[in-house]
Amino acid sequence: MSASQPTFVIPHIHSLLTQYFYIVPPAVLVCYILYQRLFHPLARIPGPFLASLTNWWYVHATRTETWHRIVVSLHERYGPIVRIAPNEVSVSTPKAVRQIYPVSSSAFPKSDWYSVFRGTRKVDLFAGQDQRAHGQHRKMVARAYAMDTLKDLEPYVDYCLGMLVEQLDRNVGQKVDMAKWVHLFSFDVIGEITWSANFGFLTAGVDDGTFNTIRAMGRSGSWLGHVPYVFRMHELLKPYIGNWLGINNRHGAIRDFAMRETARRFENPGGKKDLINRFFDAHEKNPEEFTYTDVISMGTTQVSAGSDTTAVSIRAIIYYVLQSPSVKAKLIAEIDKAKRKGELNNPVKHEEAAKLKYLQAVISESLRVHPAMAVNLPRVVPNGGAKIEGHYLPGGTVVGMSAWAVHKDKEVYGEDAYAFRPERWLEKDTTDMNRCLLTFGAGSRACLGRNMAAQQMSKIIPTLFLNYDMELADPEKDWRVECLLFVGQYDMDVTFKRRQDYW
Template sequence: MPSILLSLSTSPITLVVLPLVLSVGYVLYQCFFSPLANVPGPLLAKLTRFWLVHKTLKGNLHRELVHLHSLYGSLVRIAPDEISVAEPTAFKKIYGAGNNFRKSDWYGALQGHRRFDLFAERNENIHSANRRLVSRIYSLDTIKCYEPYVDDSIRHFVGKMVEFSSTSIDMGKWLQLFAFDVIGEVTFAQRFGFMDAHEEDGIFTRINRSVASGVWLAHVPWVLRVHNFLMPAIGNWLAINDRDGTVRDYTTREVKNRLGRGSNRPDILGRVYGAGSDTTAISLRAILYFLLIHPDKKMKLIAELDAAAATGKLSDPVKFDEARGLPYLQAVMYEGMRLYPAIATTLPRVVPPEGLYIDNGTKREIFAPGGV
């Protein structure tokens, strides 16, 4: 008998047929017998997470998800064990405070070896403890304390726009230079100097490559683990590791420079270092872009600003509290960020053991089992 089994396991026919049978069985299971088999979606997505990787690498996952939801409704299967939800009532259950939907392994690839990472930390106890440490720092009252320093950067930016008013410039680039200098102003009590130099020093490219690498690896975190295990032999092939290299070194250098300068001026570094230049720049670009392609809306916004300025309700630059009293300005900002979110990827959570019933938009609920 052992000899018969051995001959079967090593015969050419077995080596061909067995993988084929297993593959067919896997496809049949995912399409017809999986707990998510009744959730519609692309065939390839039902079989492998590399559908997500492919769409992410192409940079159109966010558009693809909108398209799929328009075809299939509020629930779309985008991986063997993952569904995309476009049901407002489900958002509160999934992302609401105090829920049992823990962050998935997707976040682990973004956290890496960092111990303090409010965004990616998956342990709820650690996340809650860390959040308490910085909650006062990011409160509205605290953030408003830095408004005079943000205003300095705004004046500098406006001055640069006047300087270049007779020529064409890349506003997307300048908005990122401005956003990064604002982060330097409130974090390190000094602008990075990008607006003065009219250029960045390479850190933008490093950050963009690191983020682009991280978002596709987050869908298949095992690839990152295997790569990092082999890295002593093969070297680093993934830009995401710059978060623990070039980007970390850049931040460390700026921290040392700030501590070396000394200052009585309050800044966030005096409490904690945080970043937001990329998302700020993306939102500013989106708002400006949509205003430019909708000139009637731009003129309506200008009219609101002019009317408020004529009655002495606006400072120069406009203060935060003054801006809150301009309803059309608020609508423009929120609509710009709605149409073009700064984070255009999934933020997956894991369904708790008891599972979740979700309305699929056809008055029929679909059950998502625990672990999805």
């Protein structure tokens, strides 16, 4: 009898395993779906069905390179709070800005999305998640980004403006891709204000591949942040499979340039008033907390983050002004009037541009209509939870806001919030509108370089319109927009005519 037992038991076990294979996994899946849709703390928050089940819906939406439009349509369809992942929501109401991005504290820390950008760097003011470390490092370098530092940096911007105008003069009467030239300008400015050494892009009329490197980094990092475990797994396997992720380009040519120029300046300080000199000051005062490697990291971040955001913003200003004849006419009239009264130099000084009210309204409106940052700015709800838009979000929930969605709020920006109309910044008190402007982030983690970006925008726009009559080569043709980490614009053809001598 014992000899015949295996012939009975083995088929029986096989039958049980077969039933297990066909029944248990589907049952687990059904239970998971029911939990996420009916019992999860975020179950009552509306949103796409697949978004409530897996982060890969968010990954797919990001990889379409149209997230800036998707997030607006989501809030139009579902309301002010939308579930965009199993444990993440997007909020669009301006009143939530102060709650999620407080100025006086960091109650809502940055989420794990930022970890793929930080990598192993100790100092990263954009991607650092350690609140205490960020506060310390921000204090160390804050002086370098103060308003009174801008005067010391202005000659570097003027030098690059001179190179830009020289190149544009060679193309007067021809069709010029202004998107490209603005990009070259913003990179050379970053090099000048950081190391007193530009990349040579304006002189060459082309970059050295750096633009594609940063685009690959943004394309890769923007979706990897939603599934950071994929990045960590890749890093473990990289010695065997090589590098397959563009996010790791942050260790390439840009950092090599930063290392080379930082070393050159360290050996020959020269009394320059650029940023690297101020970073060296911070290093000398706190050599253990802010190391020489941290100085290099600050320079690298300055290039990879600051140049693209500024370029996107300048392109937006030029494009929307040229698309609107009435705005262009008012802007030129203001610039010409100031010039006739002797209130403008050429190139225009920052303090002069700050007094041109319509110019500043045009800049603010362009930043509102086309903010540079493509992604939501994800934060983590602190322990104890928080109530946002009538919904209780437990501690650990990821919550973020998209500038593209917030800037469309009609309660703050008016019924014509979807339109480009600079006059809205001159018609009433702008406190609420400015508070809700998320172009450079908000709260205690707002971009430190926003004053420098504002300086460059305030100088280049009136200088260009003072010297040139610019028109879109084909007013009916839309520019090409690519939504990665930033919402970059390409193929912006403009024709130039000289208005007067530059000097």
